[in-house]
Amino acid sequence: MLASEFQPAASANLLSAALDRVSEAILFLDAEGRVHHANQAAVALLRRDLKDLIGADLDRLGLPAEQLRAMTKSEAEAPADAPHAAEAGDAGREMMLRHADGSRCRVRAIVRDLPSDHAPMHSLLLLRDVTSDVEMRERNALLTSVADRSNRAVIVTDHELKILYTNAAFCSIFGYSSAEVLGRQVETLLVGPCTDPATVERLKQCVEDDRGVEDDLMIYDKAGCEIWTTAHVKAHRNQRGKVKYLVGLLSDIRETKQLRSLQQLIMSSLASDIAIATIADQLCRRVEELAPDVVCSILHVDSGGRIHPLGGPSLPADYSSGLDGVAIGPDVGSCGTAAYLCEPVLARDIDSDPRWQPYKAGPLGAGLRACWSTPIQGKDGRVIGTFAFYFRECRGPSPWHEQIVAACVQLGALAIERQEVRSTISQVAYHDMLTGLPNRARIPSMIAEAINACPEGSHLAIAFLDADNFKDVNDTLGHAAGDEFLVAFANRLRAQIRPGDMLGRLGGDEFVIVLQNRDALEASLAAARITAALAMPLTIGKRQVPMSASMGLSLYPDNATDIETLIKQADGAMYKAKRAGRATYRFFSADIDKLAEERLMHSTALREAIASEALTLNYQPQICTRNGAIHGVEALARWHDPVLGEVSPSKFIPLAEECGLIEQIGVWSIKQACQQMASWRRAGLDIPCISVNLSPINFQNVNLAAVVAQILAANDLPAKMLMLEITEGVILNERATVIATMSELRNMGVGLSLDDFGTGYSSLSRLAQLPIHELKIDRSFMRDFENDQGTRAIVTAVVRVGQSLDVKVVAEGVETEPQRRLLAELGCDAMQGFLFARPMAAAAFSRWLLDYSAHRASLMLRQVGRALAQAAGVSEVSEGERLSPAAIAAAS
Ligand SMILES: Nc1nc2c(ncn2[C@@H]2O[C@@H]3COP(=O)(O)O[C@H]4[C@@H](O)[C@H](n5cnc6c(=O)[nH]c(N)nc65)O[C@@H]4COP(=O)(O)O[C@H]3[C@H]2O)c(=O)[nH]1
Known part of the structure; x- marks a missing residue:
């Protein structure tokens, strides 16, 4: 239609119709x-x-x-x-x-x-x-706000991986604003030197997989710091199936997953029986996966401040082993310094760092340029280890490294403390608390280790040691001194063994040494050296205590190949050494087995003898030097066994002490001797006093005085007629019980005689304080008394000591007339010995005494008669007719 043809009414309709559409x-x-x-x-x-x-x-x-x-x-x-x-x-x-x-x-x-x-x-x-x-719109706003509230980073890209959208979490995790990243390639933005390219490729494959792909990936933030993430990527397609968007969800898993999985790994290892070195290596390896740009190491710092490598699988082995035993200090690399200062120490450039100069060759040789070490502290704040990161560049730690270390020092502390607790438990379970040496429970495995390490064709020796006089020290000086003795004993042994040898304490005064790689000759040299090293007396407090050991040796594989037999053989050889006079060593030989059996048999027989009252007492007179009168009589125990025959007290008394029978023997001797005295008294024999030997152990019985009082009363004997002989060891005892018992006895009027005087180490001042009445010069002095100036000087000194303390001095073991004469010249009060009489059974003693008294009386009469005749000018008294006690005794 032409414009000229347009009608207004028609145009209104047309307009209205158009509006309606x-x-x-x-x-x-x-x-x-x-x-x-x-x-x-x-x-x-x-x-x-x-x-x-x-x-x-x-x-x-x-x-x-x-x-x-x-x-x-x-x-x-x-x-x-x-x-x-x-x-x-x-x-x-x-x-x-x-x-x-x-x-x-x-x-x-x-x-x-x-x-x-x-x-x-x-x-x-x-x-x-x-x-x-x-x-x-509201739904979109809601979704955006949801995305922004998520702590997962959300990235939406186009199919060419150009970023279209990021949420708030992305910005906060990676440090970029949305504007900075929009339109940028996601790979160039986030991928860095330690990002695994294979994982990136795998994630890109999500285009093929409609379910999406998920993987752990290390990526980098705006500042270049590493962030471990779990990346989930999913492709979104248009209706024609072409990929339009890629949506990525990134979760920061540094703490939640990576560190937690590390923790779980280490915790489960800690819960199982895995060795600390394996756990430490595991920890280092895992950390090196989490932070691929570091080489990690863990050191233990012992209570003495020395470092010991625990884990460091990526460090050169010789560098790690070279650190073992290095003392921490203000200039000891990063780790030694960190442990010393108890604060993290960073050496950005090991090469120029003054603290690293003596140690730098190791890490520099391995291409490690920087080291950051953090102390590991125990619950009590003590530095028990260090955790170190070595870097291949001159640099410091990243926040991720700091995060890892924060977690790892906890794990390291747990691992090291567990190890310390374990070694404390094993120390307690397998070590002797007093000496710190491996104990009875540990010794067999210790020997087994030595045997396993013993090369084919080599030998090793097992030495079994028993301290010779420990029992005396313990019984007389008390347990504290006994402990001191054992510690000193162990230290002397420690000083004598060479690296690779092993020393353990079986218990009491028994020790075992494993002498590695020694044949019989070498083992005997070692044994001789140990014996000599022990020989010096030990000073405990103000006292000098003799120290020595009896040692038995058995050889592997010559004598036996099993541990039990080797120990048994060495034990048997030790008894042979004891019998040989102590302070010496003996090797196992087949006859030793017999000795061990014999010992067992003897102790059983002695027990039976005591029970069946088969022991007897013999009596030996003591003669006054001045006039030949009877000074007293010593009761000496005798044991005649139907099988063993006569057993000497010097054998069965120590055996009784070892077997715990000595107390019974002591009380039995007093009872027996008192009964005999009472019987002699009733028979009219004039014996002023009877001496009974007691072991130091008897004086620890707090009831001893009461028992003695009761025996005296039962036999109607005055207390002064009983003399108790104690060895010098008793007076070394500081224990109140022993001194109290002695004082109680003395107050009762019972005499106390110090036996074997001169063989111990008693000080004069101590002697003066003791309630004793008599000193007995040990019979060993009589041997050289006549010829040896030194011995004579000692005997003279003992007599003088007795005189100055106003106690009687009795010489034992007098066998010859010259001995008697010399003792008489010195002013020794009384004598006892074969010169006068041997110990005798009670009946024999009665007869001897009667004869002796009769002869003495007749000689006296003759002497009086001669003296009267001489006075009247008739003749002289010959030397032979002088009133010599020995002559009287000989005539009796
Ligand atoms: N060579 C030599 N020896 C002489 C001479 N005169 C006496 N003897 C011996 O010397 C020892 C003296 O006894 P001891 O010093 O108390 O030494 C005693 C004593 O310490 C201990 N003993 C003996 N009987 C008992 C007892 O009932 N109880 C305790 N606890 N010990 C006892 O056994 C040790 C040894 O006793 P025995 O063998 O009877 O030996 C006795 C005795 O027979 C001599 O001239 N020459």
Whole structure:
């Protein structure tokens, strides 16, 4: 149609028809805001017939008339922050439309004034139902806020991996703003030197896999720091199946997964029986996976401040072993210094760091340029180890390294403390608390280790040692001194063994030494050296205590190949050494087995002899030097066994001490001797006093004085008729019990005689304080007394000591007349020995005494007669007729 042919009425219809095809609701309003005309879309939107619409004002139609009127006045006046401000202006404004049935929908309204030549139409109102747009928008806002609230980084890229979207978590994890990353290639942004390219490739393969791909990946933040993530990537395709977007979800798993899995790994190793060195290596290896740019090491710092490598699988072995035993200090590399200062120490450049100068060759040779070490502290704050990172470049740690170390020092502390607890437990279980040596439970495995390490064709020796006089020290000086003795004994042994030898304490005074790689000759040299080293007396407090050991040796494999037999053989050989006079060593030989058996048999027989009262006492007289009168009598125990025959007291008394029978023998001897004295008294024999030997152990019996009192009373004997002989060892005893018992006995009037005087180490001042009545010079002095100046000087000194302390001195073992004469010249009070009489059974002694007394009386008479005759000038008394006790005894 041509423009000239256009008819206004037709054009109005055409316009109206055109308006009806428009999807937006269009309403023409008059100046009062009433509807002048509306299209079909308005009829549908406002749910009214056209005739109902015409003339209706906007309020009646459910529209916010006031708001629309305001828009008519000026769209631009709308405040910028008004709701839906974005939609204001040309884009219109969103508002609520209320239908007559109460339902609502959101519409976007645009109001336009019409030129005045269109009157009565004043303005045009365009309405569009935007309910679904609003819902969509709200849903998007919600999704964005959800994405922003997630702690997983979200990245959306196009198919070429250019970033289209990142959420808030991405920004906070990686340090970029959204604006900085939009449009950038995701790979160039996040991948760094330690990112595994294979994992990146695998993740890219998600394009093929509709389920998406997940993998752990180390990537880098804006500052270049490593971040371990779990990356989940999924492709989104368009309707034609082409990849449109890639959505990546990245979780920071440094703490949650990597460190926790490290913790779990180490904790489960700690819970099992895995050795600390394996755990430490495991820890280092795992850390090196987590931080591929470091080489890791763990050191233990012992209580003496020395370092010992625990783990460092990637360090050169000789460098690690060279660190073993190095003392921590202010200039000892990074680790020694960190342990010393108890703070982390960073050496950015090992080569120039002054603390590293003596140690730098090792790490530099392995291409390690920097070292950062952190002390590991135990629960009590003690530095028990160090955890170190070595770097291949001159640098310091990253925050990720710091995070790893924070976790690892905890794990390291747990591992080292577990190890310390274990070694304490093993120390307690397998070591002797007093000497710190391996104990009875540990010794067999110790020997087994030595045997396993013994090369084919080599030998080793097992030495079994028993301290000779430990029992005396313990019994006489008390347990504290006994402990001191054993510690000193162990230390002397320690000083004598060479590296590779092993020393253990079986218990009590028994020790075992494993002498590695020694044949019989070498073992005997070692034994001789040990024997000599032990020989020096030990000073305990103010006292000097003799020290020596009896040692038995058995040889592997010559004597036996099993541990039990080797120990048994060495034990048997030790008894042979004891019998040989102690302070010596003996090798096992087949006859030693017999000795061990013999010992067992003897102790059983002795027990039976005591029980069946088969022991007897022999009596040996003691003679006054001055006039030959009876000074006293010593009771000496005798044991005649039907099988063993006569057993000497010097054999069965030590055996009784070892077997715990000595107490019974002591009490039995006193009882027996007192009964005999009472019987002699009743028979009219004049014996001033009877001496009974007691072992030091008897004086530890707090009831001893009471028992003695009761025996004296039962036999109606005055206390002064009993003399108890004690060895010098008793007076070394500081124990209150022993001194109290001695004082009690003395107060009762019982005599105390110090036996074997001169063989011990008693000091004069100590002697003076003791309640003793008599000193007995040991019979060993008599041997050289006549010829040896030194011995004579000792005997003279003992006699003088006795005189100065006002106690009687009795010489034992007098066998010859020259001995008697010399002792008489010295002023020794009494003598005892074969010169006068051997120990005798009670009946024999009675006879001897009667004869002796008779002869003595007759000699005295003869002497008196001769003296009278001499006085009358008849003849001289010959030497042979002088009143010599020995002569009397010989004649008796
Ligand atoms: N060579 C030599 N020896 C002489 C001479 N005169 C006496 N003897 C011996 O010297 C020892 C003296 O006894 P002891 O010094 O108390 O030494 C005693 C004593 O310490 C201990 N003993 C003996 N009987 C008992 C006892 O009942 N109880 C305790 N605890 N020990 C006893 O056994 C040790 C040895 O006793 P025995 O063999 O009877 O040996 C006795 C005695 O027979 C001599 O002239 N020459």
